[in-house]
Amino acid sequence: MHSTEKNIDSQLNVLEEHKKRNKMKNESSKQIKKQEHNGFVIPILVFACNRVSVSRCLDQLLQYRPNPDQFPIIVSQDCNHKETTDVINRYGSQVTLIKQPDQSDIEVLPQEKKFKGYFKIARHYGWALNQTFFNFNFDAVIIVEAKVVCVVH
Secondary structure: OOOHHHHHHHHHHHHHHHHHHHHHHHHHHHHHHHHHHHOOOOEEEEEEEEOHHHHHHHHHHHHHOOOOOOOEEEEEEEEOHHHHHHHOOHHHEEEEEOOOOOOOOOOHHHHHHHHHHHHHHHHHHHHHHHHHHHOOOOHHHHHHHEEOOOOOO
16 A cells, blocks of 8 residues: 555544544534534634745734634644744734644655645645544634635625
């Protein structure tokens, strides 16, 4: 089996385990959230890596979101870029920062070398979505890339 296939199979197994362990916990958490916020809480999950310009995205999200309790902002950072972390930390309690812990290199076949960055991005998305659904117990999520700027008319 190819290393990428092993990695995908491993992540699928972890996902299934999380689903089984957290089913009861999720149900009770869902009931509380629905009662407190008119039926829904949908976090905004911002993916960041090494862009200090994440501040533009966060500034706009904070400006335009209708209710911080119904739309909490989670920033998931990959890359361990200190300058970006510093920018995110300046927002204090307005955002929740989570950091993708697996910074290891990804083994790929020589012919897949040009896709290595995409494998790292996929790993980051998988980790952050697992955190959002299984650790924070949300039912849905709005995904935003840090480089996205909102346009409101």
